[in-house]
Amino acid sequence: MRDAIRFWTSQRMASATDPSSRAARPHGWTAPRKRSSVAAGGSGEFFDGMKSVGVLFTTDKDMNAHYCTASVVRSAGHNLLLTAGHCVGNRAAFIPMYDHTKPAADQPYGVWPVREWFRDAQYASDKSRNSDLDFAFASLADDGGRNVEDVVGANALARTPGFANQVTVIGYPRVDHNPQDRAFRCPGVRTIALPAYNQMQIDCAGMWGGVSGGPWFSSIDASGDTGQIIGNVGGFMQGGPDVDTNDPLYNRITYSPLYGDRFFQLYDDAQNAVHNDHGAYQPPLLPYSLGKAATWKHAVTMTAGYYTGGSAGGTRHMDLIVLWDDGEVTLYQGADGNDPTHPFAAEYQLARRKSIWANAVSLSSINATGGGADGLVVRWNDGEVTQYATVDAKGFHGEKQLAPRNTPAWKNDARLLVAGRFTSGGHRDDLLVVWKDGHVSLFSDLAANGLAKQRQIVAKNTTWTYAGQLSTGSFTGMATDDLLVRWSDGEATLYPGLTGKSLPGEIRIRPRNSEWKDAAVVAAGAFTANTAANDILVRWSDGHVSLFTGADAKGLHDEVQLVPAN
Structure with a gap:
C-alpha cells in the first residue's frame, strides 16, 4: 500500500493511458446537434465528483494511469467496488473522488488497492450476447482498519426496471480528452434499449475513454455522495458502438448491461468471497426491436x-x-x-x-x-x-x-x-x-x-x-x-x-x-x-x-x- 502511494505521484497520474477500446477523441469530432430531450445527443458536464465514485489505476513496468471508473456499493464487509467486467486488471487500486492535483498520499479519501476480483465466468468482451455480463466487483484492502464504505459511504444496487429509465451517468474521462482531469456526468438522460441485447443506451456527448464501469444512477441521495445504481458503462464492444473512431457516434453513444439474476448472483458471490460458474448464459426474452x-x-x-x-x-x-x-x-x-x-x-x-x-x-x-x-x-x-x-x-x-x-x-x-x-x-x-x-x-x-x-x-x-x-x-x-x-x-x-x-x-x-x-x-x-x-x-x-x-x-x-x- 505505502509503496503504491509513493509511486503514484500527481505527475504519473496525469500520464493517463486507457487500455480499453474507447480510447481517443475522433479526429475532427464536434459536439452533435441536439435533436430531442430523450436520448437526444446532448452534452454532459464536468463537476466536482461524488465521494463514492472514483477512478481505477493500475501500475506495471510500462504505465500508470486511471483507466476505468468504479463506485463503492453496499456490502457486509463494507469493502466492495462495482465496475465493468472489461475493467478487471492486475495491480489495480481505487481512488474515490479523485483529485488530479494531489499525489496519492494526499488524495482526500485515500487509495484503496484491489484485493480480489469477481467477474461472471461467461462474460465476453465482444459483440455476442455474453457482453450482457459486462459488470464486475472487487473487494478492497482496508486502510489501517478502516474500510472504504466507512470513509465514503456506499451506493444501493437495484434491478434495472426496464429499458426506459432516467439516469445520471458518471465517469472519469481520460486526460487526453479531459485536460482538466475531472469527473464528468450526463445528468437526467433517458435510456432506450440496445436492439437485440439485454442492454440500454444513452446519447450524451463527452463520455470518452476512461468512463467504462461508471455508475448509472436512477436516483441520488440528498447528500449528493451516494444513490441507487441500476447500470454501469459497459456491454457491447466494451460499452460503445462498433463504428470508426472518426464517426461522431464513437464516444457519444454509451451502453450499459441491465441488472438481473446473473448480476445479483455475482453480487452475492463477491460478498461471500466465492467464485462460482453459474453455467451458460441464457439471455432473457427481449422486447421486439424495430431493427437498424x-x-x-x-x-x-x-x-x-x-x-x-x-x-x-x-x-x-x-x-x-x-x-x-x-x-x-x-x-x-x-x-x-x-x-x-x-x-x-x-x-x-x-x-x-x-x-x-x-x-x-x-x-x-x-x-x-x-x-x-x-x-x-x-x-x-x-x-x-x-x-x-x-x-x-x-x-x-x-x-x-x-x-x-x-x-x-x-x-x-x-x-x-x-x-x-x-x-x-x-x-x-x-x-x-x-x-x-x-x-x-x-x-x-x-x-x-x-x-x-x-x-x-x-x-x-x-x-x-x-x-x-x-x-x-x-x-x-x-x-x-x-x-x-x-x-x-x-x-x-x-x-x-x-x-x-x-x-x-x-x-x-x-x-x-x-x-x-x-x-x-x-x-x-x-x-x-x-x-x-x-x-x-x-x-x-x-x-x-x-x-x-x-x-x-x-x-x-x-x-x-x-x-x-x-
Missing part, C-alpha cells in the same frame, strides 16, 4: 390503424403498416402496456419484395366498416385507386376498386392523400387529397360514396405544392380529426378539427428551417395508449426512427428514439 437505421432508410410510407385485433379504448397500441422501396409491405403489431420505447410486439410480412406493391404510390388507413378492424386506401402509379375493407397479419381483404387504371387525375395530378374522420359522427373513411396544382379536396364517406362525393376546401394555389407529408390524428380533442402537415421547409402545422366545409386556422408545431426538413416519413397514431391518436412516428432521412408522444396544440413534447442512428 440502415433498414429504415428504405421505408417509403407508413400508416397506423387497428389491423390485428386491437381497438380504440383497448389495451393494445395501434399497428403500423410500412411500405418499403422494394415492394415489401410489413405490418408491425401494436404491443400491450404503456412502454413508449417498445410500442410494437411482432412483425408480419404482408407482401414480399418485388411484389405488385412496388407500384403503390401512397396508402392510408381507413375504417370503412364502422367496426373494430381497419383497412387501407391505396393509390397506384397507373392511376388506379383501391380500397381494402380490412387488413390483418395474413394480408389484405375485401378489395374494392374506387378508380380504374389510367384515370388521368389520379395518375398525373394527385400528389398526396390521407384518410381520416372529417365528418362529425362519421367513420374514419373520408379522404383528403392534395393535387399537383395545390388545390385540396375532400372525398366524404368512401364506404358509401366511393370517390363520387368531392368538395374542394382549398383552391388552386402555390402554398400547398410545398406540402411534403400528411397524417391525421386526435391532437386537439375536436369532434373530427386534425390534419398534420410537414412542409418542405421544415415547418410542421396542425389543422384542428378538419371538416369538409373549409380549412381551419393552422397551429404551428415546428418552425420553418427546423430539423423536420429531415422528417422523411410521418405517421400519427395511438402508439402509447389507445385513447387518442396523438403520438407521431417519424422516419428521419438518416434512417433513425423517433416517436413523439402526446403531441397537442402546444406542440411536440417527449421524443423517444425507437431506432438509433447507428
